Every structure is written in structure tokens, then in C-alpha cells.
Amino acid sequence: METTKILLVEDEPDLAQVLVDYLARDGFDASVEGNGAEALARIQRTPPDLLLLDLMLPGLDGLSILREVRRVSDLPVVMVTARVEEIDRLIGLELGADDYICKPYSPREVVARVKAVLRRSPRRTLVEERASALPPWIEIDAEDWQAKIKGRRLALTPKEFKLLQTLVARPGRVFSRSQLLDALYEDNLDVSERAVDSHMKNLRKKLARALPEHEIIRSIYGVGFVFERRE
Numbered sequence: 001m002e003t004t005k006i007l008l009v010e011d012e013p014d015l016a017q018v019l020v021d022y023l024a025r026d027g028f029d030a031s032v033e034g035n036g037a038e039a040l041a042r043i044q045r046t047p048p049d050l051l052l053l054d055l056m057l058p059g060l061d062g063l064s065i066l067r068e069v070r071r072v073s074d075l076p077v078v079m080v081t082a083r084v085e086e087i088d089r090l091i092g093l094e095l096g097a098d099d100y101i102c103k104p105y106s107p108r109e110v111v112a113r114v115k116a117v118l119r120r121s122p123r124r125t126l127v128e129e130r131a132s133a134l135p136p137w138i139e140i141d142a143e144d145w146q147a148k149i150k151g152r153r154l155a156l157t158p159k160e161f162k163l164l165q166t167l168v169a170r171p172g173r174v175f176s177r178s179q180l181l182d183a184l185y186e187d188n189l190d191v192s193e194r195a196v197d198s199h200m201k202n203l204r205k206k207l208a209r210a211l212p213e214h215e216i217i218r219s220i221y222g223v224g225f226v227f228e229r230r231e
Ligand code: CA
Pocket: 010, 011, 012, 054, 055, 056, 057
């Protein structure tokens, strides 16, 4: 399971809160930014999986944000506008938004559109490539099945190595126990998800010894595990 991050760029706090609640109820990790310029900085820093973008914003308008985003990424974008006539003009501009919604909207409708856009959008490449570059303190050598933290080799079992390698390959992505089980065993019909927990427990213990300052692999209660990328 993977939490889909949605950034809602909206300067009306009440409206934003209603949408965030609806999106959260559907399992999305939604957050709000009210200022256009700050929104763009945030998108460039940590790109969401989908952008819900209001047109009229303080700081920087939605069109300028979309233009900047499209320069470097095909991140799914849903534009929101207060005027139905605006939509024709926006489509005419061919800026490459994935969908358009007119205010006032029903939050349910917005959630449905978001899901539809996510379903049909290919996984973006650029952002994932950037995310998969490892921070300097960790090294994974897939050929020799070795991992190093700050230059020191970790004594890992093959299963522990495989777990670490799987998580590290997708920083920030939450893996469920069953996904990790699939990564660990080719044929896992007879293996319980508890096996994941036991290998994970030992792996995390070794990681904590190697780098006590922070949790390299975090356990998300009831969901699974995530490798948190930190410099
Ligand atoms: Ca607005």
C-alpha cells in the first residue's frame, strides 16, 4: 500500500479544509498551501503525487504554477477555477492540466476526479529518478549483497539485505507487509507476514546501532514500513 500525496493549493481555508477531510477519508495524504509562490517552492522541494490547483491565488497564480511545473514534470494536475468560462480558455492554452473543475464543486466530485486522473496518469519518471538517488550516508551494493552506513559495513542476513534494498529503492514509499513478503520470497504461500516482522525487527536493530541519530526505516502502525530519505 502506498499513500498518495495530494497538495491542494487553495487560499480559502474553509474550502480547503472540507476537501482535505474528504480526501483523507478516501485514504489520501492531503495537505494545503494557501500562497502560490510558497506552493511552487514546496512542489519543487517535495513533489506530491497530484496537484489540485486553484487558479486565483495570492503570491503566484495557478497558471504560472502549472507552467513552471510542466517545465520539469508530468505530475498530474487538476485545475480549479471559479468561472466556468475560464475552463474553455484554460483548455485553449494547452498548458497540460489533466482535468478542470469549476467552483462551486461538490467535494465528492473532486475526489472522484482525482481518482480518475490518478488512474489514467502514467507514473511520472523524473520525480522518481530524483527521489531514488541515495543520500550520501548509505550505500547499497546489489552485486555483493552488502550495505554500508557511513562507510561501515552492516552484517546483514540475505533477507535483511533484501528488505533494506527494497525499501531504499523507493524512498518515502510505504510498503505493506504483504508487498515485502513478495519481495523476500519467490513462493510465499507457506510464509506468514510475521516473517517480515521478524526480519524487519532484526534489520532495524542493526540500523539503529549503525546510525542511532535517526530512524532509517520507520514503522507505520497498521500499514507497513518506509525508508525515510534524509541527507
Ligand atoms: Ca482562490
